[in-house]
Amino acid sequence: MKLKTRKCKSCGEYTLQDVCPHCGGDVGVIYPAKYSPEDKYGKYRRMLKKQMLKKQDAGVDA
Amino acid sequence: MEQVKENFLIKAESETNPEFGCYPDSRPIEEHLRKGIINLDKPSGPTSHEVDSWVRRILNCEKTGHGGTLDPRVTGVLPIGIDHATRVTQLLLVAGKEYVCLMRLHQEVDEEKVRNILQEFQGKIFQTPPLKSAVKRELRVRNIYNVNILEIDGKDVLFRIECEAGTYIRKYCHDIGEALGIGAHMAELRRTKAGPFKEDETLTTLHDLTDAYHEWKEEGDESLLRKCVLPMERAVEHLLKITIRDSAVDALCHGADLASGGILRLDKNIKKGETVAILTLKGELVASGEALENADEIHKSSKGIMVTTKKVFMEPGTYPKMWK
Numbered sequence: 312m313k314l315k316t317r318k319c320k321s322c323g324e325y326t327l328q329d330v331c332p333h334c335g336g337d338v339g340v341i342y343p344a345k346y347s348p349e350d351k352y353g354k355y356r357r358m359l360k361k362q363m364l365k366k367q368d369a370g371v372d373a
Numbered sequence: 374m375e376q377v378k379e380n381f382l383i384k385a386e387s388e389t390n391p392e393f394g395c396y397p398d399s400r401p402i403e404e405h406l407r408k409g410i411i412n413l414d415k416p417s418g419p420t421s422h423e424v425d426s427w428v429r430r431i432l433n434c435e436k437t438g439h440g441g442t443l444d445p446r447v448t449g450v451l452p453i454g455i456d457h458a459t460r461v462t463q464l465l466l467v468a469g470k471e472y473v474c475l476m477r478l479h480q481e482v483d484e485e486k487v488r489n490i491l492q493e494f495q496g497k498i499f500q501t502p503p504l505k506s507a508v509k510r511e512l513r514v515r516n517i518y519n520v521n522i523l524e525i526d527g528k529d530v531l532f533r534i535e536c537e538a539g540t541y542i543r544k545y546c547h548d549i550g551e552a553l554g555i556g557a558h559m560a561e562l563r564r565t566k567a568g569p570f571k572e573d574e575t576l577t578t579l580h581d582l583t584d585a586y587h588e589w590k591e592e593g594d595e596s597l598l599r600k601c602v603l604p605m606e607r608a609v610e611h612l613l614k615i616t617i618r619d620s621a622v623d624a625l626c627h628g629a630d631l632a633s634g635g636i637l638r639l640d641k642n643i644k645k646g647e648t649v650a651i652l653t654l655k656g657e658l659v660a661s662g663e664a665l666e667n668a669d670e671i672h673k674s675s676k677g678i679m680v681t682t683k684k685v686f687m688e689p690g691t692y693p694k695m696w697k
């Protein structure tokens with residue numbers, strides 16, 4: 312499924328363009344990722360999330 | 374906070390006993406879940422009922438229910454009540470909704486014409502439910518509060534629409550196509566608001582919920598879960614409110630109507646016949662009801678039934694029994 316509607320990652324506006332016409336921000340997809348009740352890769356997703364958080368925290372400290 | 378006070382009429386002052394009930398934000402995590410509601414970001418694919426069952430599986434709970442069904446391919450705000458809060462989502466069924474819709478015209482047409490037609494398709498419109506619909510196929514009136522065209526790109530029209538509950542957006546696009554004489558269909562749809570729930574920091578994906586539950590069960594950290602699951606009181610933020618005395622609570626829990634003497638403060642804008650949320654001094658949801666008088670009459674009254682109780686959400690025995 313490829314949707315044409317996008318959403319600005321900075322200001323949250325909806326648009327059909329590749330760059331936000333309101334603030335020039337990056338645009339992304341408007342829908343959440345597919346979910347499967349088995350959630351086979353949940354463990355890896357949580358590991359990645361934690362790593363990202365650690366990096367963010369380190370960034371704030373530096 | 375001043376503004377909040379201004380919206381209320383004070384009928385009497387009273388205090389709440391800390392030994393009974395619990396402030397909605399202070400419930401122990403198990404109780405918080407049982408009386409919780411999720412502002413879920415529905416993915417494309419599953420039916421709303423499938424999403425309910427996935428949430429049951431993720432949270433290992435008994436019951437779930439959503440407010441305002443979304444078709445399988447539609448994404449966005451789908452409030453889901455858990456266990457004790459399942460029925461609270463019924464209060465969202467009649468609440469206003471907002472969508473972002475991509476409508477595809479079947480031929481190129483002058484932009485001005487499109488803008489004019491969308492201008493006309495505001496206020497009261499007539500719709501017949503779609504063939505597949507579960508409801509009786511009768512012409513019905515729906516109120517379109519606002520339509521805002523975000524972009525037009527050739528045959529694609531992106532717009533935001535605020536509408537009454539039960540408006541069929543697919544039908545709306547189809548009818549606009551008819552009115553333009555060229556045909557049109559709904560290509561993409563996302564719900565951005567359902568009553569008090571919208572796209573804000575509370576919007577939660579199924580992945581977020583899964584990870585938050587895991588953090589609590591496996592790591593003992595409930596903070597993420599408290600971000601994903603909100604107190605059920607959030608589901609009545611759009612309703613007019615009445616706050617009652619501790620001593621009036623238990624009778625209501627047993628289905629009694631609300632009498633004048635139990636009322637402490639009330640929303641200025643309450644009108645006869647409107648749905649109201651009845652809360653304790655701690656802000657806990659006791660019940661929903663129908664106001665029998667306008668706010669001023671209720672404020673002035675010294676006796677008599679002021680609100681008929683419709684749906685009770687608090688368990689009897691939460692507050693002490695003060696009635697015979």
Ligand SMILES: [Zn+2]
Nearest residue numbers: 319322331334
């Ligand atoms: Zn932007």
